[in-house]
Amino acid sequence: MTKLLNLALSEPGAAPAAAAVSAAPNHLSFVVVGHVDHGKSTLIGRLLFDTHSVEDGKAERIQAACKAEGMEFEYAFLMDALLEEQAQNITMDTTRVSFRTPRRAYTIIDAPGHKEFLKNMITGAASADAAVLLVDANEGLREQTRRHGFLLSLLGLKQIVVAVNKMDLVNYDQQVFDRIRAELGEFLGRLGVPPTYFVPISAKLGQGLIQPSAHLPWYHGPVLLEALEQFRSTPPLVGAPLRLTVQDIYRFDARRIVAGLVEAGSLSVGDAIEFYPGGKRSVIKTIEAWPVAPDQPAPQGPIPTGRSVAITLEDQLFVERGQIGAPLADPPTQAQAFSARVFWLHADPLRVGELVPLRLGAQQAEARVLSIQRTLDAVSLDTSDGPTSEVKRHEVAEVHIRVRRPIAFDAGGRIPALGRFVLMRGRRIAGGGVIDASLSDQSASTDDQPITAATRSALLGHRGAVIWMTGLSGSGKSTLAQELEKRLLRAGVLPAVLDGDILRTGLSKNLGFSPDDRRENLRRAIELALHLADAGVVVIAALISPFRADRAMAAKRAAERGVPFAEVFINAPLDECERRDPKQLYKRARAGEIPLFTGIDSPYEAPLAPTLEIRTDRQSVRESLDKLSEVVLKLARPSDPEDTAGANI
Amino acid sequence: MSHLDELESHSIYLLREAFHAFERPAMLWSMGKDSNVLVWLAKKAFCGHVPFPIVHIDTTYEFPEMMEFRSWAKEHYGFNLIVWINQDARNRGIGYETTDPVTVTHELKTVALQQCLAAHKFDALITGIRRDEDSTRAKERSFSPRTADFEWDYKDQPPEFWNHFTTDVGPGEHVRVQPLLDWTELDIWRYLEREKVPLPGMYFSRSGKRYRSLGCWPISKPVESNAANIADIIEELKVTRVSERAGRAQDHHERNAMQKLRAKGFM
Numbered sequence: 001m002t003k004l005l006n007l008a009l010s011e012p013g014a015a016p017a018a019a020a021v022s023a024a025p026n027h028l029s030f031v032v033v034g035h036v037d038h039g040k041s042t043l044i045g046r047l048l049f050d051t052h053s054v055e056d057g058k059a060e061r062i063q064a065a066c067k068a069e070g071m072e073f074e075y076a077f078l079m080d081a082l083l084e085e086q087a088q089n090i091t092m093d094t095t096r097v098s099f100r101t102p103r104r105a106y107t108i109i110d111a112p113g114h115k116e117f118l119k120n121m122i123t124g125a126a127s128a129d130a131a132v133l134l135v136d137a138n139e140g141l142r143e144q145t146r147r148h149g150f151l152l153s154l155l156g157l158k159q160i161v162v163a164v165n166k167m168d169l170v171n172y173d174q175q176v177f178d179r180i181r182a183e184l185g186e187f188l189g190r191l192g193v194p195p196t197y198f199v200p201i202s203a204k205l206g207q208g209l210i211q212p213s214a215h216l217p218w219y220h221g222p223v224l225l226e227a228l229e230q231f232r233s234t235p236p237l238v239g240a241p242l243r244l245t246v247q248d249i250y251r252f253d254a255r256r257i258v259a260g261l262v263e264a265g266s267l268s269v270g271d272a273i274e275f276y277p278g279g280k281r282s283v284i285k286t287i288e289a290w291p292v293a294p295d296q297p298a299p300q301g302p303i304p305t306g307r308s309v310a311i312t313l314e315d316q317l318f319v320e321r322g323q324i325g326a327p328l329a330d331p332p333t334q335a336q337a338f339s340a341r342v343f344w345l346h347a348d349p350l351r352v353g354e355l356v357p358l359r360l361g362a363q364q365a366e367a368r369v370l371s372i373q374r375t376l377d378a379v380s381l382d383t384s385d386g387p388t389s390e391v392k393r394h395e396v397a398e399v400h401i402r403v404r405r406p407i408a409f410d411a412g413g414r415i416p417a418l419g420r421f422v423l424m425r426g427r428r429i430a431g432g433g434v435i436d437a438s439l440s441d442q443s444a445s446t447d448d449q450p451i452t453a454a455t456r457s458a459l460l461g462h463r464g465a466v467i468w469m470t471g472l473s474g475s476g477k478s479t480l481a482q483e484l485e486k487r488l489l490r491a492g493v494l495p496a497v498l499d500g501d502i503l504r505t506g507l508s509k510n511l512g513f514s515p516d517d518r519r520e521n522l523r524r525a526i527e528l529a530l531h532l533a534d535a536g537v538v539v540i541a542a543l544i545s546p547f548r549a550d551r552a553m554a555a556k557r558a559a560e561r562g563v564p565f566a567e568v569f570i571n572a573p574l575d576e577c578e579r580r581d582p583k584q585l586y587k588r589a590r591a592g593e594i595p596l597f598t599g600i601d602s603p604y605e606a607p608l609a610p611t612l613e614i615r616t617d618r619q620s621v622r623e624s625l626d627k628l629s630e631v632v633l634k635l636a637r638p639s640d641p642e643d644t645a646g647a648n649i
Numbered sequence: 650m651s652h653l654d655e656l657e658s659h660s661i662y663l664l665r666e667a668f669h670a671f672e673r674p675a676m677l678w679s680m681g682k683d684s685n686v687l688v689w690l691a692k693k694a695f696c697g698h699v700p701f702p703i704v705h706i707d708t709t710y711e712f713p714e715m716m717e718f719r720s721w722a723k724e725h726y727g728f729n730l731i732v733w734i735n736q737d738a739r740n741r742g743i744g745y746e747t748t749d750p751v752t753v754t755h756e757l758k759t760v761a762l763q764q765c766l767a768a769h770k771f772d773a774l775i776t777g778i779r780r781d782e783d784s785t786r787a788k789e790r791s792f793s794p795r796t797a798d799f800e801w802d803y804k805d806q807p808p809e810f811w812n813h814f815t816t817d818v819g820p821g822e823h824v825r826v827q828p829l830l831d832w833t834e835l836d837i838w839r840y841l842e843r844e845k846v847p848l849p850g851m852y853f854s855r856s857g858k859r860y861r862s863l864g865c866w867p868i869s870k871p872v873e874s875n876a877a878n879i880a881d882i883i884e885e886l887k888v889t890r891v892s893e894r895a896g897r898a899q900d901h902h903e904r905n906a907m908q909k910l911r912a913k914g915f916m
Contacts, residue, residue, distance in 0.1 A: 026651075026652055027652045027655075096780050096831075097780075097781070098781055098833055105652075105833075107831075119807075119808040120806070120808075122808060122810055123790070123806075123808050123809050123810050126810030126811055127810065247662070247665045247666065247669060248665055248668070248669050250695065250696065250698075252695070252696060252697075252698050252700075257696055259665055259694070259696075261658070261662050261812075288696045290692050290693050290696055290697040291692075291697075292697070304650055305650075306650050306654075306655060306658055307650065307654065307658050308657075308658040308659075308661035308662050308665070308694070310696050321669065345808055359813050361812075362666075362669075417811075417812075420811045421811075422810070422811060422813045426817075427794075427807075427815060427817040427818070427819070428807045428808070428815065429807060429808045429809065429810070429813055429815070430808075432810065432811065
């Protein structure tokens with residue numbers, strides 16, 4: 001038994017600086033994507049088979065099993081190992097397999113083509129160095145061909161080979177190949193990811209994969225494997241500044257060890273380093289290593305990009321998980337708001353205003369989507385007409401995001417690892433995004449500035465407003481107000497309901513029901529609503545308020561104070577309201593117990609031009625709410641929110 | 650940076666993420682070659698410490714030489730070793746002498762692991778499985794959630810990209826953290842050679858035979874080999890086309906045995 005302890009340092013004491021730029025070319029991982037049934041699994045099975053990477057007996061065993069079950073043998077079965085997949089003839093999840101050529105080792109990431117399995121495709125493609133995009137020669141470009149091409153561009157994969165498959169089905173016709181090349185080349189070119197190669201193949205028949213095919217005399221480019229051999233494993237970032245993601249601080253003894261990953265650049269003992277967000281600075285004192293060799297000098301660096309490291313600092317700084325170590329001269333951006341392109345994978349859409357946990361590197365922060373500039377159909381590349389309120393599953397969108405505390409990042413693809421984030425829904429990763437630019441942020445420094453409505457709205461992610469619901473008693477104001485309140489809360493908007501009961505049991509307890517007292521009650525309601533709205537709250541005032549003059553006063557006061565205001569007429573015919581009579585008020589009014597009751601012996605002046613009219617006798621609560629929340633959300637979050645109007649893009 | 654450096658750094662990243670994310674992580678250790686790489690990487694990740702318990706699920710069918718290695722390694726690495734035996738199953742007479750290997754593996758490994766997990770309330774198990782070992786493992790995630798019933802929902806696995814993982818679990822659930830997923834058998838051997846990681850001697854040829862994969866003694870069969878050191882083994886692997894676990898009887902007892910074992914919570 002070997003009982004020797006390795007006393008040599010595994011990390012070379014003084015690796016040359018060039019180590020960071022000469023990434024070993026001996027391993028390439030590539031993802032195979034494309035529309036369902038365009039032959040991904042068959043291609044992979046065939047590549048494994050033809051490179052002699054299938055273990056002895058496996059192909060024979062599967063052939064025997066196929067024969068026993070009366071199925072035709074397919075190379076895809078070499079890949080699709082799980083029972084369900086063989087049964088349904090589809091790949092269910094990302095699969096990774098390896099093969100070797102004399103030149104190097106390969107990992108194939110098989111990303112399933114089914115639409116609902118997009119998360120697996122992203123899981124697979126996000127870690128690949130290169131991509132093979134498969135297109136069926138017979139079918140041409142299909143939905144997922146485009147969608148996957150689009151996602152490759154979003155994921156930053158630039159080494160792409162398009163394999164035009166099933167050439168045998170089109171008699172190896174060059175025109176078919178050329179047509180697909182032109183169409184897909186144009187599409188991917190527009191996305192900024194023009195493919196490096198287009199290769200005609202027949203995976204099933206093994207044509208154009210390893211050796212030039214006799215069926216394709218008109219094709220003079222590389223066969224698929226040759227094309228792959230040209231690609232490089234993840235090209236290193238040359239000349240990028242240090243970015244050290246701090247994962248943890250260890251205190252196994254008296255020292256504080258900062259553990260993390262060198263995401264870009266390199267670090268050495270003696271380097272000045274600054275930690276963002278925050279900006280605390282120190283100097284790297286030691287690079288920790290295990291096992292420790294007594295006769296060898298401690299490592300001094302440089303530690304290149306991609307290495308996990310542990311360091312100590314000259315000063316006892318309070319460094320935290322999530323911070324980014326960077327050189328003083330070239331720090332990351334530190335900001336609280338940014339524009340980004342996101343993709344969404346969860347069935348429950350990403351909505352404007354809701355709080356979602358965001359993770360970037362080891363940083364974690366609560367984020368709020370301030371606005372969705374537009375959504376992009378990943379298939380047609382058509383954009384939505386303008387701002388929308390949600391990003392649905394499998395959609396891509398341009399958004400403005402605000403996090404609750406500043407985070408550090410590098411935008412615009414400068415250092416890709418520092419510009420990517422994921423969004424969580426519950427315990428799951430629900431989406432991802434790439435930061436395009438930081439946005440100027442009005443609430444970032446509030447200490448020496450007066451607090452304004454804009455400051456508050458920047459904090460809340462929406463502005464205050466007053467929704468004035470008027471209508472007869474029993475028309476449905478209270479019901480709708482309460483349901484609307486719930487909806488707004490879910491949408492991340494802070495609501496408050498103000499209705500007659502609230503006023504009469506508190507603020508207006510000293511008032512009766514004379515015309516003067518009713519007017520005073522309403523005046524108090526208006527002022528309270530405006531004050532709350534000023535503080536950023538969306539006030540739902542549900543009050544009979546029968547007189548036009550009173551409501552006009554409310555609108556006028558709102559305009560004076562710059563508070564967005566909407567008059568909503570909750571309309572139901574008097575006889576319907578009287579039939580409902582939830583509080584038995586009509587009954588008592590008819591009996592003479594309540595004098596001057598609106599609708600009975602006092603008039604109701606219907607609004608002449610309300611922002612919205614809701615017929616509660618004709619529309620369901622749900623329909624009414626849909627309309628109401630649309631109006632209210634537009635009011636609370638105008639398409640170009642104030643706090644991003646001065647966007648510094 | 651070499652491919653081994655890349656693999657090592659990524660595994661260390663995963664170990665550190667797991668140690669940060671979970672309250673009660675533990676590392677499974679079978680004493681095999683992958684397990685020993687795992688412990689080695691933990692020592693590197695945590696600067697010579699192993700800040701979580703190391704769990705050995707003892708089937709009571711361990712090779713005596715492996716038991717010797719266990720005592721030695723515990724002392725050598727200085728980790729907190731938890732040994733767990735499904736004593737209940739052994740008392741009921743479950744064993745290779747009486748029962749089929751799939752049932753024995755299930756009882757003495759999977760059920761034992763369940764018992765150990767429940768007793769210690771672990772919320773994460775760090776394991777040494779690799780994608781290239783078995784086709785079902787090819788679909789695994791680095792952080793792979795398991796239900797309270799130990800089930801792996803491979804049809805609806807959470808997304809995992811850009812170094813972000815599933816790190817939250819519900820009551821009774823746990824996450825399998827699999828830092829060696831991207832490693833191949835050849836990578837493991839090259840790393841063992843480069844780092845001079847101590848290994849049980851049974852991996853090396855004696856009288857023309859060696860063990861390529863080590864499990865319970867009644868079902869582990871040696872392969873014909875003259876590979877007496879790691880360099881020999883690496884040369885041998887470059888030309889072999891026999892699967893690594895070919896010597897493990899429980900995988901082949903019936904069709905799709907491995908998938909059935911894994912759906913029930915086997916690694």
